[in-house]
Amino acid sequence: MTADTLAGWSAANRRRAEAMLAAYPDRRSAVMPLLYLAAMEHGHITEDAMREVAALTGMTPAQVQSVASFYTMYKRDGVGRYLISVCTSISCFLLGSDALLAAVEEETGTAGGESSDDGLFSVEHVECIGACGGAPALQVNYELVEGVAPDKGAALCRWLRDAGPEIVLSDEMQQLFGGRRSFDWAIREHEGAVAPVPAFAPYGSSGEEGA
Ligand code: FES
Numbered sequence: 764m765t766a767d768t769l770a771g772w773s774a775a776n777r778r779r780a781e782a783m784l785a786a787y788p789d790r791r792s793a794v795m796p797l798l799y800l801a802a803m804e805h806g807h808i809t810e811d812a813m814r815e816v817a818a819l820t821g822m823t824p825a826q827v828q829s830v831a832s833f834y835t836m837y838k839r840d841g842v843g844r845y846l847i848s849v850c851t852s853i854s855c856f857l858l859g860s861d862a863l864l865a866a867v868e869e870e871t872g873t874a875g876g877e878s879s880d881d882g883l884f885s886v887e888h889v890e891c892i893g894a895c896g897g898a899p900a901l902q903v904n905y906e907l908v909e910g911v912a913p914d915k916g917a918a919l920c921r922w923l924r925d926a927g928p929e930i931v932l933s934d935e936m937q938q939l940f941g942g943r944r945s946f947d948w949a950i951r952e953h954e955g956a957v958a959p960v961p962a963f964a965p966y967g968s969s970g971e972e973g974a
Pocket residue numbers: 850851852853854855856890891892893894895896898899900
């Protein structure tokens with residue numbers, strides 16, 4: 764069924780889908796990673812992708828849609844190459860996230876909740892991303908940067924535009940544009956995100972080739 768259902772997908776993503784389905788005793792349990800994989804394949808989660816995931820898992824399209832529409836990290840509309848998520852919850856708000864968001868919006872020419880015309884950026888404001896001790900914080904393709912002053916946020920956007928990194932890596936961005944962190948992670952990160960999807964090797968969305 765997988766081969767027929769995913770005939771239009773890349774060979775690498777078909778292999779990843781097979782591996783995800785094989786990893787669970789019940790195919791339905793693969794619905795969430797498969798939705799991320801669908802986002803990788805199509806750029807965002809399309810109606811067709813939800814039907815494909817439904818066929819793979821034995822769920823109904825309505826059940827898959829209910830999962831995809833519940834979680835904000837499943838993007839139903841096109842997303843730019845770099846998704847910039849600025850936290851505006853209370854700790855970040857108290858330490859200037861409004862000014863940071865404004866700087867990001869101005870530098871990218873993109874209002875919160877929208878994407879730039881050239882497809883390079885999407886900007887969004889999000890609820891707490893678990894880095895309150897390093898507020899204000901943002902993420903680029905879900906890679907975290909803490910203690911970001913507005914001028915550094917703008918510089919980060921310029922760097923993304925000018926350098927166009929294939930892989931965005933939290934440690935690198937933190938070193939270049941971050942400030943105080945919640946705590947020292949101790950172990951340096953060696954993978955990064957290759958797409959506006961959380962970076963995991965099995966999804967093919969990290970710098971490390973997945974199964
Ligand atoms: S309030 Fe911004 S990371 Fe928690």
